[in-house]
Amino acid sequence: DADVTQTPRNRITKTGKRIMLECSQTKGHDRMYWYRQDPGLGLRLIYYSFDVKDINKGEISDGYSVSRQAQAKFSLSLESAIPNQTALYFCATSDWGGNYEQFFGPGTRLTVL
Amino acid sequence: GENVEQHPSTLSVQEGDSAVIKCTYSDSASNYFPWYKQELGKGPQLIIDIRSNVGEKKDQRIAVTLNKTAKHFSLHITETQPEDSAVYFCAAYHFRSGTSYGKLTFGQGTILTVHP
Numbered sequence: 001d002a003d004v005t006q007t008p009r010n011r012i013t014k015t016g017k018r019i020m021l022e023c024s025q026t027k028g029h030d031r032m033y034w035y036r037q038d039p040g041l042g043l044r045l046i047y048y049s050f051d052v053k054d055i056n057k058g059e060i061s062d063g064y065s066v067s068r069q070a071q072a073k074f075s076l077s078l079e080s081a082i083p084n085q086t087a088l089y090f091c092a093t094s095d096w097g098g099n100y101e102q103f104f105g106p107g108t109r110l111t112v113l
Numbered sequence: 114g115e116n117v118e119q120h121p122s123t124l125s126v127q128e129g130d131s132a133v134i135k136c137t138y139s140d141s142a143s144n145y146f147p148w149y150k151q152e153l154g155k156g157p158q159l160i161i162d163i164r165s166n167v168g169e170k171k172d173q174r175i176a177v178t179l180n181k182t183a184k185h186f187s188l189h190i191t192e193t194q195p196e197d198s199a200v201y202f203c204a205a206y207h208f209r210s211g212t213s214y215g216k217l218t219f220g221q222g223t224i225l226t227v228h229p
Contacts (some may be wrong), residue, residue, distance in 0.1 A: 002156065004156070013182060033216075038124065040221055041221060042117075042119070042219040042222045043157070043219040043222075044200060044219070045217075045218075048216060049150075050115040050214055052199055056209075059217075066149045090156050090157070100147070100206050100215070100217070101162070102159070102217060104157050104158065105156050106156050107154075107155075107156055
């Protein structure tokens with residue numbers, strides 16, 4: 001969905017490096033999410049934010065941190081990357097209220113050597 | 114927390130056949146159940162959803178059924194076409210305890226292949 005963009009789309013890095021993945025959206029949504037996708041494990045929630053001042057841990061937040069710089073921007077950081085963080089990462093957004101649909105970005109493929 | 118189990122992990126059908134993917138959930142308070150389709154190189158996209166006050170919903174060749182008592186829901190695709198080949202995810206929406214905020218828990222995904 002072009003309304004949700006992620007940068008970079010692909011990244012190869014080494015163990016111990018700090019990495020930042022960025023997400024921007026033009027949908028005007030308050031809620032933003034970071035997921036990780038691994039084969040056979042589906043999509044697992046890392047962090048989520050319901051507005052600029054709200055940050056919440058998901059089910060697999062260890063080793064990750066986030067920053068909500070503005071309504072439209074939500075960044076995910078790996079402070080010291082390790083090989084088992086190699087995965088496909090997705091950012092998503094949703095509106096508030098009774099509409100629960102989430103809109104996903106195109107994903108970032110991260111490889112940690 | 115919520116736990117969503119999805120089966121099968123892979124499904125191969127001939128063009129024109131039907132495909133069924135099943136999910137179970139654990140939290141009886143979950144009230145919204147979407148299905149997402151992920152095509153190669155893209156992010157997941159919502160294809161159909163159902164709320165807990167409805168037992169079945171159809172949209173052309175796809176339908177979703179919900180059994181709240183048994184806590185399971187299923188995706189049905191009829192007259193499958195090669196372009197239906199993708200990864201499909203089910204999910205359940207549940208509220209954070211004591212709040213009006215909620216989040217989705219996804220199943221493990223099903224790789225559907227439709228052979229011409």
